[in-house]
Amino acid sequence: MIGYRFMGKAHSNAWRQVGHFFDLPVDLRLRTVCGRSAEVEDAAKKLGWERAVKDWREVVEDPEIDVVDICTPNDSHCEIALAAMAAGKAVVCEKPLALDAAQARKMADAAQTAGVPNLLCHNYRGIPAVALAKQMVEEGLLGETIYHFRARYAQDWLADPQFPFVWRLDAAVAGSGANGDINAHIIDLMRHLVGGVEEVSATERTFVKTRAKVGGGEAEVTVDDAVAWIGKLAGGGLANGEATRFAHGRKNQISWEINGSHGSLFFDFEDMNRLHFYDAGDPANRRGFRDILVTEREHPYGNAWWPPGHITGYEHTFANLFSEFVSVLAGGRGSFPTFEDGWENQKVLDAIRRSAQTRSWEKV
Ligand SMILES: NC(=O)c1ccc[n+]([C@@H]2O[C@H](COP(=O)([O-])OP(=O)(O)OC[C@H]3O[C@@H](n4cnc5c(N)ncnc54)[C@H](O)[C@@H]3O)[C@@H](O)[C@H]2O)c1
Numbered sequence: 001m002i003g004y005r006f007m008g009k010a011h012s013n014a015w016r017q018v019g020h021f022f023d024l025p026v027d028l029r030l031r032t033v034c035g036r037s038a039e040v041e042d043a044a045k046k047l048g049w050e051r052a053v054k055d056w057r058e059v060v061e062d063p064e065i066d067v068v069d070i071c072t073p074n075d076s077h078c079e080i081a082l083a084a085m086a087a088g089k090a091v092v093c094e095k096p097l098a099l100d101a102a103q104a105r106k107m108a109d110a111a112q113t114a115g116v117p118n119l120l121c122h123n124y125r126g127i128p129a130v131a132l133a134k135q136m137v138e139e140g141l142l143g144e145t146i147y148h149f150r151a152r153y154a155q156d157w158l159a160d161p162q163f164p165f166v167w168r169l170d171a172a173v174a175g176s177g178a179n180g181d182i183n184a185h186i187i188d189l190m191r192h193l194v195g196g197v198e199e200v201s202a203t204e205r206t207f208v209k210t211r212a213k214v215g216g217g218e219a220e221v222t223v224d225d226a227v228a229w230i231g232k233l234a235g236g237g238l239a240n241g242e243a244t245r246f247a248h249g250r251k252n253q254i255s256w257e258i259n260g261s262h263g264s265l266f267f268d269f270e271d272m273n274r275l276h277f278y279d280a281g282d283p284a285n286r287r288g289f290r291d292i293l294v295t296e297r298e299h300p301y302g303n304a305w306w307p308p309g310h311i312t313g314y315e316h317t318f319a320n321l322f323s324e325f326v327s328v329l330a331g332g333r334g335s336f337p338t339f340e341d342g343w344e345n346q347k348v349l350d351a352i353r354r355s356a357q358t359r360s361w362e363k364v
Pocket of ligand 1: 006008036181
């Protein structure tokens with residue numbers, strides 16, 4: 001695994017949980033963790049890795065390693081993934097897959113050429129309630145026509161203007177701001193649940209233009225702080241989304257709603273074990289949103305974890321997703337976002353950015 005901070009911790013935990021909780025015929029070993037500083041030795045001990053290295057090429061070249069998991073900032077995803085796939089490794093990569101659609105296409109092409117399993121870590125697909133929503137949409141419970149998909153991803157860590165400059169605020173490293181970082185999850189969920197958009201109209205804002213650097217001095221913020229968009233769903237419906245890191249009180253709130261010709265679904269990550277379903281076919285005097293606690297054995301991933309009602313959390317979303325990937329590595333079936341999805345998502349993100357610049361509708 002390359003990168004050992006926030007996402008590195010989440011991924012280390014998830015790989016271990018896949019080994020412990022899922023009944024898969026694979027012997028998972030956490031072989032090597034890679035980071036750039038001496039701290040990586042400590043990280044290896046704490047996170048349970050056998051070895052620590054400082055150069056990602058050592059991971060890619062190690063014949064003992066079958067899967068390379070990339071948890072580094074966005075500008076290094078492409079180079080590391082291309083090298084890993086050329087070496088025949090299966091690859092897991094954090095989102096956003098790339099800095100732009102052209103780079104994402106290169107990665108998806110390389111995955112195809114190498115013929116290796118590849119997973120793009122849109123972990124919110126691994127939420128049991130989201131997986132149940134996917135089943136319900138596919139079963140037609142919302143009706144034949146989807147009218148609306150609307151979503152919001154709101155955080156507040158940048159609302160304080162004193163918050164220092166970090167790599168996520170540098171376009172050269174991050175690609176974009178709220179758009180690629182968190183709107184990417186909305187776009188992936190939309191495509192997963194109701195399909196893609198053909199055209200978008202968007203606007204972006206950078207509220208705080210410069211920030212203090214940790215070592216002294218100031219740096220210009222070169223990405224969006226917030227983005228809002230509307231889009232035309234390929235299926236004929238309307239979509240709209242909003243992503244911001246300036247919503248005081250909202251730490252990591254993702255909510256979405258789908259309205260179809262026969263009913264609606266609503267989900268809020270702050271109450272992530274529940275899915276809300278409205279069936280317009282219910283008798284008129286009993287219509288209302290049902291509140292489904294998605295922890296039954298019959299629910300997606302319900303067999304892997306605790307007895308019904310014993311809820312799961314953020315960390316389990318990664319393990320659920322990785323279990324699908326490991327199942328495929330073991331020769332079985334699994335469903336997860338791939339580098340192709342990364343390219344499809346990135347085309348939408350790029351169109352949103354273009355539209356914010358041109359102030360016109362942009363085709364995806
Ligand atoms: N799936 C999610 O919801 C989610 C959440 C947070 C972050 N992410 C993604 O995960 C990635 C990492 O984000 P983070 O918040 O963990 O970042 P971070 O800055 O906390 O950690 C990045 C890690 O990468 C290491 N690193 C950087 N360049 C390296 C290199 N060349 N070689 C080896 N190690 C290197 C750093 O030492 C550090 O350990 C980003 O792409 C981000 O978008 C995804």
